[in-house]
Amino acid sequence: MTFALFLQHLANALSLGSLYALIAIGYTMVYGILRLINFAHGDVFMLGAYLAFYSVATFLLPWWAAFLVAIVVTAAFGVLLERVAYRPLRDSPRISVMISAIGASFLIENVGIVVFGGRPKGVAVPDVMNVKLSAGGISVMSVSLVIPILTFAVLAVLLWVVHKTKTGMAMRAVSTDLDAARLQAIDVNRIISFTFGAGSLLAAVGGIMWSYKYPQLNPLMGVMPGLKCFIAAVIGGIGSIPGAVLGGFLLGGIELLTLAFLPTLTGYRDAFAFVLLIVVLLVKPSGLLGGSQIEKV
């Protein structure tokens, strides 16, 4: 393998990894606050991509307006999802909440199949995102460059929100101890809604970027990325936002570089993430950047 080819693979890995990171952040935020795997996160991602698609195709908005509309509507949907599917079960056993999450995920997927149709749809990629950039023997689409920049911008904003604002302080308080936070006059429901909104907004950004990178939509497109990004969040240490980004990059890197060096394993691509997950869970269940949790009796 030539060095240029290696760099090419690395560039691809970077762009895929940052996409994973964007989605993983949403998982990690929700898990950090509610200790809940939001199984429907991947479907929220799908919804974001479809909303942007319809805004352009049906309502003829310019792509940036479609982007804004889609992320705002998806964020609102995330808030609604929490209110309908998770809030009524907040004091129930965790298994019930998880079943509800699985149910919500299947419901969104199947409503997606009914409403959007099962046939894949082609996305018109905006020209800005579709420029081929070449330098030093490697070439990437501009969207592959936009995604990492977007991811790091999002990371910076989120870290600022979580560590420097009052809402962020409240988020950290709720995540540490929900009941104690309530005693400190923190509006727990508002904070949880905010978290779901922010997480879903990022999922929508991820979904739209995904549809620019792989310009095809189908109602089940969120399933695999959803699972993989959850795994990325676990690898990085679930509950930690920088950890989710790190996990996303690691997963993207391992996936694409393994394929680059061992092309015979192509068929096994979707299994890598799960193997990695199991290894991480056995060796260091708290993930790379996660704090260790003490089990209380």
Added chain:
Amino acid sequence: MKLQRTHVYSLIATAAVAGFLGVADATFDAFALRVLDLCGIYVVLALSLNLVNGFTGLFSLGHAGFMAVGAYTCALLTMTPEQKEMNFFLEPIAPWLANLSIPFVPALVVAGIVAAALGFLIAAPALRLRDDYLAIATLGFAEIIRVILTNTQSITNGALGLKGLPKFATTGVVWACAALSVAFMVLLTRSAYGRALKAVRDDEIAAGAMGVNVFRTKVVSFTVSSFMAGVGGALLGHLLTTIDPKMFTFMLTFNILLVVVLGGIGSITGSVIAAIGVTILMEALRFLDGPLDLGVFQLEARPGLRMVAFSALLMGVVLFRQRGLMGNREFSWAMLSRARVLPRKGGPAGSGGGTHGVA
């Protein structure tokens, strides 16, 4: 032992069910019979998932994987060399498999054992995890199994799947398996082992303090459940007569989970009723996927509406009636006496035939 009134009821009920199945086998058309057999298979599968989820409190989502292993094992063992040759045209079958052909019942047992062995191997690492981590890890294992099945072309025929399996899963076989599963679960829940399972479910630490070997109990439960899932998968394969890796996705686990939740997590009776109900509903609601005539206006065909109904059903049960149909209670004749359907006289309440309160 004095023959009690409830024993008589139980005998009559068993005979009635057996009689119904016999009549059904002889008179039902192919489609109805297939649905009936599917009900039996779902009974086996639901009980197997209920064993880990409901009775041991381990939230496992890997059932489709074990079913796949069982289905493939049984299919490869029972297919004749000629049938195998017809299937494997892309790449020849591995030589050690080509001429292997054994009767169905031993193959069914072997399928269960292979799935159980795999479950045992997976249990050791996975059961160190709890709750949602366990769920996602078992889901991961199932996906890994599916990916491996898709890629081992010379053993499983890859994505093409296996076609033309002999249709060995007759009503008799399927319902015998279902009856065995029910009997096994009833005996298990009444035994010391069953109580250990429930103790682990309710409070691991307390169970450990009472001398229950928590880890071993979990591993045994998981392994037995894998065995049943393997058998269920094998039966499914031989009922549909064709299998491929795409069949065994998370969707399949979702269906079984729906049955278990609907019936009541931790109730054998609930699982049996829900398995039969859901299977029949799945077929009865097929019209939803076609064009709908709502009187006032017509809807064009929207495939997928049926699954919307089932996902909504699951959400509804979890949100509004978490106990499901039966909670964790079981059917007993005493229950009918209390409801004054049966006369109250007879044995003292709480003893006799069908009474096995699972609290």
